[in-house]
Amino acid sequence: MTTPFGRRVSAVLSRRLVGRYVVLGIGEEAAVAEPGQFYMLAAVAGWGGGVDERPYLPRAVSVLYARDGEVGFLLEDVGPGTHRLCGLGVGEDVYLVGPLGQGFTPPPPGIEAILVGGGVGIPPLAMFQDRCGGQALLGFRTSEHAEAASLFAAPELATDDGSAGHQGHVTDLLDDLLETRQDIVVFACGPPAMLQAVQSRVARHQVPAQLALEAPMACGYGACFGCVVDTVAGYKRVCVDGPVFDAAVLV
Numbered sequence: 001m002t003t004p005f006g007r008r009v010s011a012v013l014s015r016r017l018v019g020r021y022v023v024l025g026i027g028e029e030a031a032v033a034e035p036g037q038f039y040m041l042a043a044v045a046g047w048g049g050g051v052d053e054r055p056y057l058p059r060a061v062s063v064l065y066a067r068d069g070e071v072g073f074l075l076e077d078v079g080p081g082t083h084r085l086c087g088l089g090v091g092e093d094v095y096l097v098g099p100l101g102q103g104f105t106p107p108p109p110g111i112e113a114i115l116v117g118g119g120v121g122i123p124p125l126a127m128f129q130d131r132c133g134g135q136a137l138l139g140f141r142t143s144e145h146a147e148a149a150s151l152f153a154a155p156e157l158a159t160d161d162g163s164a165g166h167q168g169h170v171t172d173l174l175d176d177l178l179e180t181r182q183d184i185v186v187f188a189c190g191p192p193a194m195l196q197a198v199q200s201r202v203a204r205h206q207v208p209a210q211l212a213l214e215a216p217m218a219c220g221y222g223a224c225f226g227c228v229v230d231t232v233a234g235y236k237r238v239c240v241d242g243p244v245f246d247a248a249v250l251v
């Protein structure tokens with residue numbers, strides 16, 4: 001069974017705090033998403049009508065898990081849309097469209113997946129590890145944000161302030177690994193600066209990588225061209241051609 005395309009209404013089934021993040025579970029009869037795919041979400045009540053009518057458009061949110069009639073999301077309150085979504089309680093209704101986009105392609109047998117995640121970019125990687133395994137290298141601002149590492153099995157940690165794990169960037173952990181390992185595929189999701197740092201490192205070491213990008217999205221299904229990214233094959237829409245791209249094709 002596949003999830004029907006089009007906007008649906010469903011209720012929040014669960015809500016919990018994980019450090020500085022909120023994990024929402026929303027009812028989804030056919031919860032069939034792949035790691036790296038996302039949904040467009042908007043609250044049914046209290047959406048629009050704020051300053052400048054924001055939030056007006058739905059927001060793109062990666063799938064954290066999809067099982068047992070529920071699809072899960074990890075959210076950070078960074079603006080009007082995520083603020084409203086983070087404030088939703090159990091039983092409140094949400095508009096959802098998804099799953100959307102192209103997810104990660106698992107590595108061939110015998111090749112280890114190295115999962116490099118930064119901040120609120122970790123959901124696709126947690127879902128990937130749950131299904132396909134792999135070693136997680138995670139970077140957060142503080143130990144409070146790093147509590148979300150509990151969503152992973154045996155992660156290695158870095159924090160900007162050194163309050164948990166290595167003090168520094170998650171790419172420091174990747175550097176150590178790339179010195180000794182080339183029989184790997186890197187899967188990464190996080191802020192643009194982190195993804196650029198990953199891209200340059202894997203290129204230098206000639207290691208394949210798949211990067212899950214974020215871009216401002218208005219529609220989420222290919223209609224507005226507001227999310228394009230430059231690739232060696234021309235401009236591509238992050239929402240339908242991605243969000244996961246081979247690192248080697250990104251300009």
Ligand SMILES: Cc1cc2nc3c(=O)[nH]c(=O)nc-3n(C[C@H](O)[C@H](O)[C@H](O)COP(=O)(O)OP(=O)(O)OC[C@H]3O[C@@H](n4cnc5c(N)ncnc54)[C@H](O)[C@@H]3O)c2cc1C
Nearest residue numbers: 038060061062074075076078079080081082214215216243
């Ligand atoms: C494919 C995809 C998956 C995503 N997954 C998640 C997720 O799992 N959890 C989550 O909390 N957020 C996720 N996001 C990001 C989220 O959709 C945006 O941050 C959204 O704009 C927040 O809306 P807002 O109204 O709260 O804040 P806004 O006012 O829209 O933005 C707040 C701040 O974030 C910046 N910003 C907005 N959108 C982006 C973006 N796409 N990339 C980088 N910076 C941006 C703005 O410039 C501003 O500084 C994802 C985005 C994409 C495209």
Ligand code: FES
Nearest residue numbers: 220222224225239
């Ligand atoms: S968000 Fe509209 S085309 Fe990608």
